[in-house]
Amino acid sequence: MDYRRRQSRLQQLYATHQVDALLVTHLPNVRYLTGFTGSAAVLLASAKPLFFTDGRYREQAAVQVRGAKVVIPHGSAFSAAAKACHGQRVARLGVEADRMPLSQFQALRRELGKGVKIVPLSGVVEGLRAVKEPSEIRLIRQAIQLSSDLFPALLKALKPGQTEISAAARLEYLARRAGAEAMSFETIIASGKRSALPHGLASPAHLPEQGFVVLDYGVVSQGYCSDMTRTVHLGRATAKERSLYAAVLEAQLAATEAVRPGATCGEVDAAARRVLRRVGLAKFFTHSTGHGVGLEIHEPPRVGAKSDAILEAGMVITIEPGAYLPGRYGVRIEDMVLVTSRGSEVLTPVDKALIELL
Numbered sequence: 531m532d533y534r535r536r537q538s539r540l541q542q543l544y545a546t547h548q549v550d551a552l553l554v555t556h557l558p559n560v561r562y563l564t565g566f567t568g569s570a571a572v573l574l575a576s577a578k579p580l581f582f583t584d585g586r587y588r589e590q591a592a593v594q595v596r597g598a599k600v601v602i603p604h605g606s607a608f609s610a611a612a613k614a615c616h617g618q619r620v621a622r623l624g625v626e627a628d629r630m631p632l633s634q635f636q637a638l639r640r641e642l643g644k645g646v647k648i649v650p651l652s653g654v655v656e657g658l659r660a661v662k663e664p665s666e667i668r669l670i671r672q673a674i675q676l677s678s679d680l681f682p683a684l685l686k687a688l689k690p691g692q693t694e695i696s697a698a699a700r701l702e703y704l705a706r707r708a709g710a711e712a713m714s715f716e717t718i719i720a721s722g723k724r725s726a727l728p729h730g731l732a733s734p735a736h737l738p739e740q741g742f743v744v745l746d747y748g749v750v751s752q753g754y755c756s757d758m759t760r761t762v763h764l765g766r767a768t769a770k771e772r773s774l775y776a777a778v779l780e781a782q783l784a785a786t787e788a789v790r791p792g793a794t795c796g797e798v799d800a801a802a803r804r805v806l807r808r809v810g811l812a813k814f815f816t817h818s819t820g821h822g823v824g825l826e827i828h829e830p831p832r833v834g835a836k837s838d839a840i841l842e843a844g845m846v847i848t849i850e851p852g853a854y855l856p857g858r859y860g861v862r863i864e865d866m867v868l869v870t871s872r873g874s875e876v877l878t879p880v881d882k883a884l885i886e887l888l
């Protein structure tokens with residue numbers, strides 16, 4: 531990873547935002563810009579970048595941090611950063627407005643005094659992160675491969691009478707065994723009526739003899755997240771269940787087809803919604819079509835109805851329409867998709883035909 535290059539691309543944006551430096555406090559952004567993976571750090575991304583952490587991370591920072599001088603201050607990182615702003619004649623300091631608690635903002639303002647203006651900014655580093663470098667795409671592919679390879683074992687763990695949590699435990703154990711650093715979010719295993727919950731975390735509910743099971747999970751591998759959903763059926767699916775599945779799959783394929791550089795995220799979302807509207811299911815599709823994935827499980831761009839973000843080659847997004855019939859059952863199908871120079875490449879290698887576990 532070329533951290534210096536990332537930081538110089540960031541600094542090219544300062545003129546537009548009318549700042550002299552950005553105080554980076556969101557840890558995934560600090561990681562993106564310096565390589566540091568620890569849990570406490572602040573980066574003053576200025577012409578002379580300074581990286582602040584505490585004594586616990588002295589050795590780790592010395593090994594990991596690139597493109598910034600490491601400082602272990604005696605007091606707080608914020609007062610050290612404020613002093614550095616004065617030293618470097620920073621007159622306008624950008625902060626990550628969505629990532630800064632009010633108490634931190636107040637402390638920073640106190641430390642900076644009148645000489646430095648704080649400029650609240652949103653999504654500046656996230657904007658850079660949205661377009662992945664080839665080395666990042668390689669890591670994302672590896673995370674996807676790791677989680678996809680676990681899918682057959684997850685299916686084996688789905689036994690009627692077992693709890694959703696025990697199936698999740700099996701999956702998560704195998705993920706760690708295969709080298710995952712963590713799950714990228716709390717595993718969703720939602721069976722029977724619970725499959726109608728778009729965000730049904732694995733619960734103590736017992737898997738039924740008959741019914742859908744929504745399986746939505748991902749791993750973190752070398753810092754990068756994966757995210758996939760498959761909905762399988764315990765026992766034989768009824769004709770109605772099959773037609774719901776077929777409609778969601780058609781929506782998923784239509785949205786994937788709409789992914790290309792230059793398309794807006796809203797257009798991709800509309801492609802999925804159009805299919806479901808035609809069969810009267812649009813009102814049961816209650817969330818966005820997808821989201822960016824990378825160092826974080828949810829990151830820009832958001833693929834939703836109101837999103838005018840424009841897709842660019844190198845972006846990695848999910849395509850995950852669903853339809854949820856309250857009190858009955860639901861289906862979601864999710865792949866990760868790379869925006870390529872010509873269109874898109876589906877990165878998730880797991881088949882999407884309906885699986886019935888008999």
Ligand code: ZN
Binds near residue numbers: 746757758759864
């Ligand atoms: Zn997911």
Ligand code: ZN
Binds near residue numbers: 757864
């Ligand atoms: Zn997702």
